[in-house]
Amino acid sequence: MPDGTWVVRPDIPRETSEVRVVDLRHDGIACIPALECVRKKAFKGTTCAEHVHDGCVEIVFCQRGTLVFEGMGVTYPFHPEMVFVSRPDEPHRLSSFPHGMFIYNILVRIGKRGTSMLGLPSREADCLRDRLLSLPKRLFFGGDNVRLAFQCLFRAYDEEERNTPWRRLRLKNAVMDLLLAVIDAANTEDDHMAANPLADAIAAIRANPAVAFTLDELAARTHLSPHHLVRQFKRFTGLPPLAFRNSCRIEQAKRELTNRTRSIGSIAIRLGYSSTQNFATSFRVATGKTPRAWRSDCLCS
Numbered sequence: 001m002p003d004g005t006w007v008v009r010p011d012i013p014r015e016t017s018e019v020r021v022v023d024l025r026h027d028g029i030a031c032i033p034a035l036e037c038v039r040k041k042a043f044k045g046t047t048c049a050e051h052v053h054d055g056c057v058e059i060v061f062c063q064r065g066t067l068v069f070e071g072m073g074v075t076y077p078f079h080p081e082m083v084f085v086s087r088p089d090e091p092h093r094l095s096s097f098p099h100g101m102f103i104y105n106i107l108v109r110i111g112k113r114g115t116s117m118l119g120l121p122s123r124e125a126d127c128l129r130d131r132l133l134s135l136p137k138r139l140f141f142g143g144d145n146v147r148l149a150f151q152c153l154f155r156a157y158d159e160e161e162r163n164t165p166w167r168r169l170r171l172k173n174a175v176m177d178l179l180l181a182v183i184d185a186a187n188t189e190d191d192h193m194a195a196n197p198l199a200d201a202i203a204a205i206r207a208n209p210a211v212a213f214t215l216d217e218l219a220a221r222t223h224l225s226p227h228h229l230v231r232q233f234k235r236f237t238g239l240p241p242l243a244f245r246n247s248c249r250i251e252q253a254k255r256e257l258t259n260r261t262r263s264i265g266s267i268a269i270r271l272g273y274s275s276t277q278n279f280a281t282s283f284r285v286a287t288g289k290t291p292r293a294w295r296s297d298c299l300c301s
Contacts, residue, residue: 022157024175028168031117032175035153036105050093056107057132058086059182060094061146065101066202066237066244068251069094069139076139077206079199080236083142083182085135095251100238104150106178108132118172128179135186142185149178197222198236201229205241209248210272215241250286253279257295264291 018039024032033056050070060069060083067078071092078084078094086092088110110129111117117125153174160167201221205213215226218241222229234240239247249271256267268279283291 024157024171027157027171029118029171029175031109031111032106033109034105034107035157037103037150037154038105039102048093048095050091052089052091053086053107055088055111056109057088058092059106059108059178060084061104061142061150063102063104063147064235064238065103067094067101067103071138077203078139079202081141081143081147083140083146083185085138085182085186087133087138100234102238104147106150106153106175108179118176131183132179135183137186140186141188142182145181146178146185149174149181153178197224198232201233201241202237202244205245206248209245209252210270212272213241213245246282247286249273250283253283253291254287254294257291258298260295260299264295267291 020037022035024035060078062078062080062082062084064080066080069076069078069084069092071086071090075095076084110133111125113126113129114122115125116122117128120128153171156167156170156174160170201213201218204218204221205211215229218233219226219229222232224232230240233244237244253267253271256262256270257264264279265276268276271279273279273282280290283289283294287294289297
């Protein structure tokens with residue numbers, strides 16, 4: 001981890017082997033306070049509280065895992081190769097951190113109109129600001145262009161000699177390439193998810209986590225053999241179907257536990273657990289807390 005780490009979300013661990021956050025302001029890129037890479041099970045047992053980024057656009061690219069963003073009262077399913085963008089001062093949160101996730105993230109400080117950004121003259125900087133603030137979609141397919149742009153930016157950060165004009169030039173150029181790739185992707189029509197054979201199966205599991213779909217039933221939905229279904233499912237979500245269903249059940253349980261009128265036993269039954277004890281054990285393994293402790297913490301916060 002570099003010096004001067006600036007944490008994107010205040011409730012995540014500052015430094016782990018699976019979370020990397022760099023601050024490009026130390027390299028003279030004043031508009032990029034945070035560039036982040038998160039891999040696998042870094043947030044097991046935690047949740048991300050709703051938050052805002054003062055004066056910043058946040059761009060998140062999902063490389064692996066099937067996640068869920070919530071913002072302004074809307075839920076956005078977030079799949080691999082997708083981009084999610086939140087505007088300045090807009091409350092949002094990533095509501096799930098499944099095992100196997102891999103995301104890139106960058107904060108872009110917009111600044112005042114008429115001022116420079118990335119060394120651009122004020123008119124070009126204003127044009128870039130306007131494009132970032134008026135994207136036609138907040139959730140869209142990013143694909144290889146956005147993924148490669150994130151990778152190139154990290155490569156420039158890691159490989160170039162510190163405190164040199166060439167390093168600053170490489171970083172500014174890589175940031176610009178990334179922002180242009182995101183803007184282009186947001187303005188491109190793409191029916192990527194509709195064409196994905198796993199989309200229906202994933203949506204069915206997420207909407208009905210209590211239902212124990214068999215591999216044959218999911219294979220029928222996707223028109224894949226059970227063997228290829230498992231391989232593709234893990235590649236797309238980071239988890240095999242059974243583990244993904246369990247993850248969805250835990251996420252649904254978290255939501256239902258915030259309702260004081262529902263007993264823990266009734267929640268266990270609704271979600272298809274064989275017993276309250278089985279539910280409690282599964283919940284504790286996934287979150288590090290019992291359902292009762294989770295409910296108590298949520299109601300006290």
